Amino acid sequence: MEYRFSMFANIRVVLVNTSHPGNIGAVARAMKTMCLDQLYLVDPKLFPHADATARASGADDVLASARVCETLEEAIQDCSLVFGASSRSRRIAWPQLVPRACAQRIISEPDHSSIAIIFGREHSGLTNDELEFCHYLVNIPANEEYSSLNIAAAVQVIVYEIMLAKLADKANQTGSLSSERDNKKDEMSKSISESATAEDIEGLFQHMEQALIDMDFLDPDNPRQLMRRLRRLFNRTHLEKTEVNILRGIFTATQRSGQQSN
């Protein structure tokens, strides 16, 4: 059974600090089999590399157009929805989705939203700082005693679910009626609530942190725990651009009101 539709131009796979170039090639192959071609590599150990090309096995176009970034921030700055693949349970609970729910969430986004799915290092995954960029974690259900999928295998499972969700969605959208409805949905969601990008959100958090320091609420030498909680809270809400502007307005007002006392 085979399917043709255009590539998912708005969904990118981001690999952070990948050690084995062979894995990068295998990820490119996994992506292309499921109609994804936007690959971002954050500070890969070895790239380009013959092992990557060998394992890509015909998906070398995906490799050739891969974007290499110095930082994760750079790779996702224009994204409004960010997932982090993670097999570890963590002390601070983060919103977690299985791949099928993740795919549903992605398919229900308007087509113009940029979406990132981040995969961490082969042995240590994503750091807590990197997780803070994520709205959701994606966990692949796995054997409790041996839960670590190879990175390309994890990509394969997640992009497979995305393609199945897309196929199911297309099958539901029969006729012009529903495509009209979709256009309306798109327009509506654009005008009513444009999602904030990762860059907007990062700007908000930096502003928030400074405002909290200015009002002596946050110890600048030890800001981590509080900021982590606040990031978690606001990441969960999937902020709109206007909301970011309101919140930044509030922080500016607190800073102004504090300055008057100096």
Add this chain to the structure above:
Amino acid sequence: MEYRFSMFANIRVVLVNTSHPGNIGAVARAMKTMCLDQLYLVDPKLFPHADATARASGADDVLASARVCETLEEAIQDCSLVFGASSRSRRIAWPQLVPRACAQRIISEPDHSSIAIIFGREHSGLTNDELEFCHYLVNIPANEEYSSLNIAAAVQVIVYEIMLAKLADKANQTGSLSSERDNKKDEMSKSISESATAEDIEGLFQHMEQALIDMDFLDPDNPRQLMRRLRRLFNRTHLEKTEVNILRGIFTATQRSGQQSN
């Protein structure tokens, strides 16, 4: 999200004439992540091999217990249900299933039935003679223009669907058990993060409104529009008690810092 249950002792993965030992190792790893450990190798080109062990990455027990057979017939002779993985459509129509349907079919078999899923050569798949041993072909939905998954990636997708089907089946079967587990889960999430009550949230909004008036951000004669947006934002997040306390702490700090200027 992790799951523990005994291995699927009645389901075997059969690899025919695999060329790259690395792929055999990667298949062992994919299997073990989804609780399968019965691996049969029909006339592998190179096995055992260091590349297989390297790519198995901790699933070397699956490799060590792998059975090497001379013929496919030998590998599946005691099986009552046989699937062949195939990405090609064939002239002779064969009953075909997508992985999810294949997994359903497997789960509905009695536990004592032996089931085989056969994967062919990396480049040429299964021969027509080999296909004739199969009751069904399994096709992974894929990009029409690039449909060939790596063999270990294909195994990963299929065994992932088997495990999900098993989990869904278990969830359906265990009525009282699962409600017990749900209670436990509830207790857990309560202790980790107790949800704020409507009263907590209302207290937060009143505090927020006053703080915003104090810092001249909100016009007390016309607070409606802004407060409505903020209520909408925070209601969406499903706040925890600790988060309400943090936010109220911030508003108290802004009020203190503003008072110093009067």
